[in-house]
Structures are given as C-alpha cells and as structure tokens.
Amino acid sequence: MRSFSILLSLLFLIAVSAACNSQGQVATTMSEETATVENNPVAFKYDPPAEAGKVTTVDESDDYWRENLSSQAYNVLREDGTERSFTSPLNDEKRAGIFTCAACGLPLFSSDTKFESGTGWPSFYEPIDAAYVTQDEDVRYGMRRVEVSCARCGGHQGHVFPDGPKPTGLRYCINGVAMNFAPATDLGIELEEK
Numbered sequence: 001m002r003s004f005s006i007l008l009s010l011l012f013l014i015a016v017s018a019a020c021n022s023q024g025q026v027a028t029t030m031s032e033e034t035a036t037v038e039n040n041p042v043a044f045k046y047d048p049p050a051e052a053g054k055v056t057t058v059d060e061s062d063d064y065w066r067e068n069l070s071s072q073a074y075n076v077l078r079e080d081g082t083e084r085s086f087t088s089p090l091n092d093e094k095r096a097g098i099f100t101c102a103a104c105g106l107p108l109f110s111s112d113t114k115f116e117s118g119t120g121w122p123s124f125y126e127p128i129d130a131a132y133v134t135q136d137e138d139v140r141y142g143m144r145r146v147e148v149s150c151a152r153c154g155g156h157q158g159h160v161f162p163d164g165p166k167p168t169g170l171r172y173c174i175n176g177v178a179m180n181f182a183p184a185t186d187l188g189i190e191l192e193e194k
C-alpha cells in the first residue's frame with residue numbers, strides 16, 4: 001500500500017513538472033516574440049517633443065516602416081491591425097512608467113492612467129497630452145468607433161470608447177505591440193506605483 005502511494009506521488013510529480021514545462025515553453029515563445037518587437041531599431045526610443053505639447057509630424061516611407069518594425073508592429077501601426085487580446089506583456093505591466101509609440105518613441109500614455117479593463121488590451125483613461133494622439137471616426141467593420149493614432153508618425157494605436165472609469169469616463173484601448181514601456185526609474189522620473 002505504501003509503495004502504491006509513493007508511486008501515485010511520483011506520477012503526480014511527473015504530471016506537475018510536465019505542466020510546468022509546457023507553461024515554460026509558452027513563456028519562452030512569448031519572450032522571443034517580445035524580443036523581436038523590442039529589437040526593432042526604431043523601437044525602445046523615448047523621444048518626447050522638444051517643447052512639451054508641441055508635436056512635429058514625421059512622414060516616413062512605407063519601406064522605412066517595413067524595415068524598422070516587426071511584422072506584428074507593422075500590421076498594427078501601419079495597416080490598422082489589431083493584436084490578439086491577452087497577448088501583449090504590456091497588458092499586465094504594473095510598474096510606474098511611460099508607454100511610448102513603438103514606431104517613433106513619442107510618450108503616449110502613463111502608468112498613472114492605466115487601469116484593468118478586463119479586455120486583454122492595455123487600457124488607459126487619458127493620454128499624457130491630448131496633443132500626442134489624434135482621434136478620427138472609424139466606421140469600418142460595421143461599427144462606429146473612434147480610432148486613436150500617434151500624432152507624430154500617424155501610427156495606429158487603437159480606439160477610444162466612452163465606457164472608461166473616472167475622471168474622464170474614457171477607455172483608450174491600445175494595442176500593446178504598438179507601444180514600448182519605459183520604467184520611470186530608467187527615465188529618472190517619479191510616478192506613483194499602482
């Protein structure tokens with residue numbers, strides 16, 4: 001009987017370690033994808049305007065973006081694509097810091113205004129500066145939505161909906177692959193930890 005229960009324990013341990021391994025593989029795949037995105041030469045830039053609130057637009061060629069963005073980032077930023085929900089590591093990013101446009105480095109959102117929307121996409125109740133995003137009516141796919149783009153490079157970020165929390169009542173639903181995250185400590189700025 002004793003050896004039977006030891007055998008059961010062993011089987012259980014093997015099952016648990018197999019489950020851990022498969023999760024480990026998922027994690028590895030995700031970090032590889034993240035690495036691809038983060039290795040973009042354009043990405044990882046933190047490039048606020050020389051004068052706060054004043055954005056100078058840039059107009060790069062399609063070839064430039066194809067060369068400098070990962071295929072996922074290109075699809076979202078330049079072709080108005082949408083990433084699969086719950087796939088971006090930025091959805092669970094809880095540290096204090098700044099979310100920048102993955103294409104041009106413009107700071108778009110702060111951790112101060114990030115909230116858990118349950119949608120699987122990083123969500124904010126307002127941008128860092130209204131001048132840093134453009135908002136346009138989007139009537140594609142039989143829906144009437146408001147598209148949010150980077151005001152500097154025109155990169156598609158996501159949409160804004162009127163069902164967010166206080167104080168604005170807005171929900172900026174943003175594709176994680178369209179942004180990069182810079183921790184406040186790396187930038188030498190102080191933001192409240194959430």
Ligand SMILES: [Zn+2]
Pocket residue numbers: 101102103104105106150151152153154155
């Ligand atoms: Zn941009």
